[in-house]
Amino acid sequence: MRTSRQSRTRMRLASSSFVILFLVVVALLLALSRQYHRQFDWTESGRNSLSQASIALLKQLPDPITITAFVTDKHNLRMQISELVERYQEHDPKVSLQFVNPDKHPGRVRAAGIRFDGELLVQYSGRTQTVSQISEQSLTNAIARAGRGGNRRVVFLSGQGERRPDGDANFDLSTWAMQMNKRGLKTRSLTLGETGRIPPDTSVLVIASPTARFLPGEVREIEDYIHQGGNLLWLSDPGAHNGLSSLADMLGVDFQPGVIVDPVSQLLTGGHTATDLVVTRYGQQPVVRNFNLMTLFPDARGMTFKAPKHWQARVMIDTSPTAWSAVGPLGKVARFRKGRDIPGPLNIAVALTRGRAKRQQRIAIVGTGNFLSNAFIGNGGNLDLGMNLINWLANDDAYINVPPRIAPDLRLDLSRTAEAAIGIGFLVVVPLILLASGVGIWLRRRKR
Numbered sequence: 177m178r179t180s181r182q183s184r185t186r187m188r189l190a191s192s193s194f195v196i197l198f199l200v201v202v203a204l205l206l207a208l209s210r211q212y213h214r215q216f217d218w219t220e221s222g223r224n225s226l227s228q229a230s231i232a233l234l235k236q237l238p239d240p241i242t243i244t245a246f247v248t249d250k251h252n253l254r255m256q257i258s259e260l261v262e263r264y265q266e267h268d269p270k271v272s273l274q275f276v277n278p279d280k281h282p283g284r285v286r287a288a289g290i291r292f293d294g295e296l297l298v299q300y301s302g303r304t305q306t307v308s309q310i311s312e313q314s315l316t317n318a319i320a321r322a323g324r325g326g327n328r329r330v331v332f333l334s335g336q337g338e339r340r341p342d343g344d345a346n347f348d349l350s351t352w353a354m355q356m357n358k359r360g361l362k363t364r365s366l367t368l369g370e371t372g373r374i375p376p377d378t379s380v381l382v383i384a385s386p387t388a389r390f391l392p393g394e395v396r397e398i399e400d401y402i403h404q405g406g407n408l409l410w411l412s413d414p415g416a417h418n419g420l421s422s423l424a425d426m427l428g429v430d431f432q433p434g435v436i437v438d439p440v441s442q443l444l445t446g447g448h449t450a451t452d453l454v455v456t457r458y459g460q461q462p463v464v465r466n467f468n469l470m471t472l473f474p475d476a477r478g479m480t481f482k483a484p485k486h487w488q489a490r491v492m493i494d495t496s497p498t499a500w501s502a503v504g505p506l507g508k509v510a511r512f513r514k515g516r517d518i519p520g521p522l523n524i525a526v527a528l529t530r531g532r533a534k535r536q537q538r539i540a541i542v543g544t545g546n547f548l549s550n551a552f553i554g555n556g557g558n559l560d561l562g563m564n565l566i567n568w569l570a571n572d573d574a575y576i577n578v579p580p581r582i583a584p585d586l587r588l589d590l591s592r593t594a595e596a597a598i599g600i601g602f603l604v605v606v607p608l609i610l611l612a613s614g615v616g617i618w619l620r621r622r623k624r
Contacts, residue, residue: 248279349550438450455524547561
């Protein structure tokens with residue numbers, strides 16, 4: 177009897193000790209999991225791991241990278257962003273992530289230029305980039321752009337009534353220029369009548385909708401700048417050429433008379449004018465490749481072009497066939513006047529490129545400057561398009577290709593024989609084995 181009680185006591189002590197040790201081990205594992213996070217990617221394509229292109233980029237950037245996610249209280253979206261950024265943090269502990277609820281911090285949203293719920297702000301060494309698509313490819317390229325240093329100068333011509341990069345009027349370009357400065361581009365105004373020369377360190381020269389006539393000497397300086405390999409953005413509103421006809425001839429561009437109207441765009445905008453042109457489709461030129469945001473081009477004019485010798489020309493943006501160029505005064509109702517108006521589709525923006533001293537010289541000509549003005553840059557994807565445009569012109573569009581990782585291990589293809597074997601195994605064989613083992617155990621205990 178005493179032995180039986182001692183045996184039961186030892187069994188209870190052993191059981192209690194096992195439970196206590198098990199709980200201690202679980203607590204230790206929980207503490208370790210909170211302090212040390214380690215993830216293993218056993219997928220065939222490694223789709224849950226950072227690509228080698230992204231890892232190589234992180235190794236080139238010695239300073240901390242701060243990623244701010246402007247997200248409302250959407251658990252799924254926050255989880256998606258956290259999982260993406262954690263892949264970067266595994267290879268670089270200097271990558272940090274913080275979440276900001278845009279509804280609670282509207283001031284930070286305005287200061288950062290955030291427009292979408294779920295948009296990311298990447299900060300590196302005082303330079304910033306925004307990310308609207310939550311993917312490794314988008315985030316890696318934003319980090320690369322923010323990490324590029326150098327003095328990239330965007331020079332705006334002034335003195336002929338151009339749109340100013342530091343003006344606060346609705347038609348000026350200060351909102352766009354402010355975003356350029358945040359992203360590491362330096363902007364300044366230049367009056368050729370005072371300096372006579374375009375600085376040699378100019379990355380991009382901008383002619384932004386002049387309203388007065390350029391002097392012949394100023395035109396020659398602009399043309400010399402292009403002959404020497406300079407990059408140019410020419411925003412040309414409907415109307416006179418203002419002394420730049422020879423520049424248009426040199427670039428092979430012929431501006432069409434009138435202003436573009438489109439009744440379909442008028443229905444989309446709900447406005448009273450048909451000259452607010454909505455663009456939803458783009459070509460394959462690098463500025464607009466994979467660009468899928470709607471943009472608004474008010475009071476634009478069309479153009480035809482023929483690439484000069486040694487140049488390559490490509491259309492960036494054109495209209496739908498429903499648009500046309502209205503030559504002369506517009507009536508109350510937009511109607512195409514055969515024999516007078518110019519039918520669509522019409523080219524709105526053209527890009528010219530040529531090889532020059534181991535680099536590519538780039539020129540973009542757009543038939544309006546309104547789409548980048550303070551009044552309209554907040555519409556749709558206008559700001560994104562403007563940043564794509566200036567990055568491309570400044571040769572700051574180096575694209576890091578993150579190869580897509582397919583998921584061949586998500587689907588298991590079995591033959592009919594294999595399916596039958598698995599079905600019989602789980603539905604017949606396994607239950608019989610369990611039944612036989614149970615009967616065997618019962619018989620052994622019965623014999624004791």
